[in-house]
Amino acid sequence: MVQRKSGHVTLVDVARACGFSVSTVSIVLSEAPLSQNIAPSTRERVQVAARQLGYHPDAYARSLRSRRSQTIGVLAYDLSDPFCVPIVRGIQAALQPACFLPLLIDAQTKRSLFDACMTMILERRAEGVIVIASWVFEETNLLADVRKNGVPMVIVSRDMTDRGISSVLVDNEAGGALALRHLSQLGHRRIAVIRGPEKMFDSEPRWAGIQSAARKAGIRFDPKLVFQLPGLAGPDSGFEEGLLFSRQMLACGRPFTAVLAFDDLTALGVVRGLTEAGVRIPDDCSVLGFDDVFPAAVATPGLTTVRQPLRDMGMQAAEWLLHAIESRDPGAGKPLRKSPLLSKVRPELVVRQSSAPPPRNLGKNQKGALPALDTPLRQGR
Amino acid sequence: MVQRKSGHVTLVDVARACGFSVSTVSIVLSEAPLSQNIAPSTRERVQVAARQLGYHPDAYARSLRSRRSQTIGVLAYDLSDPFCVPIVRGIQAALQPACFLPLLIDAQTKRSLFDACMTMILERRAEGVIVIASWVFEETNLLADVRKNGVPMVIVSRDMTDRGISSVLVDNEAGGALALRHLSQLGHRRIAVIRGPEKMFDSEPRWAGIQSAARKAGIRFDPKLVFQLPGLAGPDSGFEEGLLFSRQMLACGRPFTAVLAFDDLTALGVVRGLTEAGVRIPDDCSVLGFDDVFPAAVATPGLTTVRQPLRDMGMQAAEWLLHAIESRDPGAGKPLRKSPLLSKVRPELVVRQSSAPPPRNLGKNQKGALPALDTPLRQGR
DNA sequence: ATGCCTGTTTAAAACGTTTGAACTATCGGT
DNA sequence: ACCGATAGTTCAAACGTTTTAAACAGGCAT
Numbered sequence: 001m002v003q004r005k006s007g008h009v010t011l012v013d014v015a016r017a018c019g020f021s022v023s024t025v026s027i028v029l030s031e032a033p034l035s036q037n038i039a040p041s042t043r044e045r046v047q048v049a050a051r052q053l054g055y056h057p058d059a060y061a062r063s064l065r066s067r068r069s070q071t072i073g074v075l076a077y078d079l080s081d082p083f084c085v086p087i088v089r090g091i092q093a094a095l096q097p098a099c100f101l102p103l104l105i106d107a108q109t110k111r112s113l114f115d116a117c118m119t120m121i122l123e124r125r126a127e128g129v130i131v132i133a134s135w136v137f138e139e140t141n142l143l144a145d146v147r148k149n150g151v152p153m154v155i156v157s158r159d160m161t162d163r164g165i166s167s168v169l170v171d172n173e174a175g176g177a178l179a180l181r182h183l184s185q186l187g188h189r190r191i192a193v194i195r196g197p198e199k200m201f202d203s204e205p206r207w208a209g210i211q212s213a214a215r216k217a218g219i220r221f222d223p224k225l226v227f228q229l230p231g232l233a234g235p236d237s238g239f240e241e242g243l244l245f246s247r248q249m250l251a252c253g254r255p256f257t258a259v260l261a262f263d264d265l266t267a268l269g270v271v272r273g274l275t276e277a278g279v280r281i282p283d284d285c286s287v288l289g290f291d292d293v294f295p296a297a298v299a300t301p302g303l304t305t306v307r308q309p310l311r312d313m314g315m316q317a318a319e320w321l322l323h324a325i326e327s328r329d330p331g332a333g334k335p336l337r338k339s340p341l342l343s344k345v346r347p348e349l350v351v352r353q354s355s356a357p358p359p360r361n362l363g364k365n366q367k368g369a370l371p372a373l374d375t376p377l378r379q380g381r
Numbered sequence: 382m383v384q385r386k387s388g389h390v391t392l393v394d395v396a397r398a399c400g401f402s403v404s405t406v407s408i409v410l411s412e413a414p415l416s417q418n419i420a421p422s423t424r425e426r427v428q429v430a431a432r433q434l435g436y437h438p439d440a441y442a443r444s445l446r447s448r449r450s451q452t453i454g455v456l457a458y459d460l461s462d463p464f465c466v467p468i469v470r471g472i473q474a475a476l477q478p479a480c481f482l483p484l485l486i487d488a489q490t491k492r493s494l495f496d497a498c499m500t501m502i503l504e505r506r507a508e509g510v511i512v513i514a515s516w517v518f519e520e521t522n523l524l525a526d527v528r529k530n531g532v533p534m535v536i537v538s539r540d541m542t543d544r545g546i547s548s549v550l551v552d553n554e555a556g557g558a559l560a561l562r563h564l565s566q567l568g569h570r571r572i573a574v575i576r577g578p579e580k581m582f583d584s585e586p587r588w589a590g591i592q593s594a595a596r597k598a599g600i601r602f603d604p605k606l607v608f609q610l611p612g613l614a615g616p617d618s619g620f621e622e623g624l625l626f627s628r629q630m631l632a633c634g635r636p637f638t639a640v641l642a643f644d645d646l647t648a649l650g651v652v653r654g655l656t657e658a659g660v661r662i663p664d665d666c667s668v669l670g671f672d673d674v675f676p677a678a679v680a681t682p683g684l685t686t687v688r689q690p691l692r693d694m695g696m697q698a699a700e701w702l703l704h705a706i707e708s709r710d711p712g713a714g715k716p717l718r719k720s721p722l723l724s725k726v727r728p729e730l731v732v733r734q735s736s737a738p739p740p741r742n743l744g745k746n747q748k749g750a751l752p753a754l755d756t757p758l759r760q761g762r
Numbered sequence: 763a764t765g766c767c768t769g770t771t772t773a774a775a776a777c778g779t780t781t782g783a784a785c786t787a788t789c790g791g792t
Numbered sequence: 793a794c795c796g797a798t799a800g801t802t803c804a805a806a807c808g809t810t811t812t813a814a815a816c817a818g819g820c821a822t
Contacts, residue, residue, distance in 0.1 A: 007530060007531045007532075008506065008530055008808095009529070009530065010807095010808055010809090011808065011809070012808080020771080020772090021771070021772050021773080022772085022773095022808090022809085023771075023772055023773075023774095023810085023811085024770090024771060024772070026808095026809065026810060026811090027771095027810085027811090030809085030810075032810075032811080034811085037769065037770060037771090038770070038771080039769085039770065039771090042770080042771085053529075054525070054529035054530060056500065056503040056504050056530070057504060057808085057809075058445070058504065058506060058807090058808055058809070059504040059505045059506065060441045060444045060445045060450065060505075060506060060807090060808080060809090061441075061445050061777090061807070061808035061809040061810090062808080062809055062810075063441045063777090063809090064439070064441045064442050064445055064776095064777050064778065064779090064807090064808080064809070065776075065777050065808080065809045065810050065811085066777085066809080066810065067777070069441065079466055079469065079470065080466050080467070080470060080675070082463065082675065085460055085461050085466070086461070088460065088487075089460065089461060089487070089489075092487060092489075101486075101501060101505075103484070104485040105482075106469075106470070106473060108470075108473075119437065120482060122437040123437045123438055123439065123440040124440045124441075124482075125389065125439060125440065125441060144435070145435040145437070148390070148434075148435035149388060149389055149390065149435060149437070150388045151388075235675075236678070236679075239678075239679045265679060268679045268680070268681070269679070271681050272679075272681045272683070275681050275682075294461070294463065294616075294676065295675065295676035295679050295680070297617070297620075298617075298620050298646060298649045298650070298653075298676050298680070299649070299676070299679070299680045299681065300649070300652050300653045300656050300680065300681070301656075302653070389778095391777095391778055391779090392778065392779070393778080401801080401802090402801070402802050402803085403778090403779085403802090404780085404781080404801075404802055404803075404804095405800090405801060405802070407778095407779065407780060407781090408780085408781085408801090411779085411780075413780075413781080415781080418798095418799060418800060418801085419799095419800070419801080420799080420800060420801090423800080423801085438778085438779075439777090439778055439779070441777090441778080441779090442777070442778035442779040442780090442807090443778080443779055443780080444779090444807090445777090445778080445779075445806095445807045445808065445809090446778080446779045446780050446781090446806075446807050447779080447780070447807085448807070
């Protein structure tokens, strides 16, 4: 047993153990092209020694020398939001075969941390960065640094192509339309809507999609039944807000047979609030979410929602990045700043049990919370 | 503007820009003790230059030199399991102030990946490893390598002190007892149980806790109402199994007024199954989960469950590791293999809406699925 | 003997930091 | 005029790799 000074087994240790030079050992173990010229017997002896000592090459030294970290920084705004996880998973899946490691960092929805995280990523010499940001993230001087150091970057769930950053996100307009069309086809005419926070990117286009689909279906919204989430902090806050709004809906006395919520968590809050008031879902009222996040699938009733292909979005982002890295690599030319890419992926309606045709006549157990419809309903086509 | 060969700004660049030597620049920017002796004017000029160029020290070079990676490898068995996230969060929280970065890796419940991940962690020279493993993870030769290289390790959610690895996990026995006692205090006597998979660590002690509490309360289980999950693969499988078992429960014709599920996802499956069969929760039947995972809180009705303080568990693990690293650091002595630490943290009952006293007399909308109780019920003390 | 292949192996430089030791001035004291 | 201090700055070596170019040993033809 060799007495090592530091804790880890190094090339020197292996070299000493098998009697060859460091160079030879390196060539063999890294399977460099030169290893073709190494005598098979030598190869064998080197490998045996390495295995015996439990040698693992030092990624730091290797990266330092090769100027490649084989790492992509992934900055998630909040890992405890079930929205993030599938995206991260997708990124991982795409990175795996290319032997890249995601350096996953959770900004915990704190602006201050965001900066620190970006610094980390830059210091660790990530070859690319993916930012998962559904929330407000203003530009920071760090962003300039990312540029300055020529690190390619993709943002998920927000369109920043206008600032030169490639973006992959869901087609919010189509998604909003999808949700509304589903409700109108079921026969709903009086629909309450909870819009997203003003500062959040998705809010506006999603609402636009809803409105245009509503226009086409001849549906008008009762302004008293249109709500808007305040800026949201953390995934539980959506639930709380939904709960609150559902109570307001019932309290304001306007008739409605469906609620279209901004996202799944808000929708789940609405489900809770309505249920507690004795409204049965979907018999008395339908509830729709958006995102198709894990809790939406395991809730009862299962939440009808508009699915974002989060995993695919993550994969897309990762693949763009890999491609950018690869194409810049050989020429060593400057970043080759092409125009930023944009992918608006198509959302998909997932029908579960929380949506159904509106009630024909209202039951008596509703204490007048849901005023009777004044128009006879048409069954969905 | 200096023309750099590689993409990143280095000390040399800064040195050239401000006219001082690399050493001086390094001393200033790393705020080494020697920087006391540097003239304030120099300091100023160096800092300005660094900022202007967007310099970030190269963590790789730094680590190589200092032999410290400031990194803890975190190997999660499956990030898409909501069980993992709070633990990871706790780890992060504990690591932050010590300026350690978690190197988060997701093994995606695949054995093969597990090995690759461990290799990654070793190569990246993590100074410690935390394994989050609620699932079967047999010993692998990698574990030996971890040893050989003297990397301290903690495992969360499994007791491996017998193999010399420090462990932090919930007191499953106490948790099981807590759940059962809650039901018995509400007056339930006929309780269906879904036990954990045979190969999973938590299953046995949790069941033991349930049994001993049942004995004390004078409750006996109907063997036909005791189920056992098969080995589980992925977080959705728990839900599916719960759904299936709930149907079996109803089909077998034995009376029960409560279901005690192995974990929250299984419980949510049960809720779905019972609800679909027209059983109202909690009026006709109570359902209990375990873990207090995010979906349990946002489901309707909110799931009564036994909470694992996951975040605290993560913090505990991280703190042990930091301590081990710190205490080994100065002496450069051998790993100082003390006996492994063990922390069984206390679980906590979280009462939500899915539990209530058993029904006095059974409603008629149950189609005989829940046969009538033969004993008059006592209200919980 | 010298020169030139061919097939193996190695020396040495480089990657970007940090740091103990060495180098300059400058100055007060003898 | 010389010796020490002291403040300010720089040299050079090291961390563990990878890789270019060179060294080395035989064998064969000149």
